[in-house]
Amino acid sequence: MKMEELLQKCPVCGCPDKKVLRKIQDEHRAHATTKGIICEECGYEFKPKKKED
Numbered sequence: 001m002k003m004e005e006l007l008q009k010c011p012v013c014g015c016p017d018k019k020v021l022r023k024i025q026d027e028h029r030a031h032a033t034t035k036g037i038i039c040e041e042c043g044y045e046f047k048p049k050k051k052e053d
């Protein structure tokens, strides 16, 4: 997850607040994979960017 992805505003409602969904497999481990990012306001799901223009 890049910082710039967390800082970008929602393209739908312009809200800068987001929820980061994490998939936690074991609470005793510090191992959690990021499942996705959704807009706190409208629930828009941010897609991870690929390196291609």
Ligand SMILES: [Zn+2]
Binding pocket: 010, 011, 012, 013, 014, 015, 039, 040, 041, 042, 043, 044
């Ligand atoms: Zn939104």
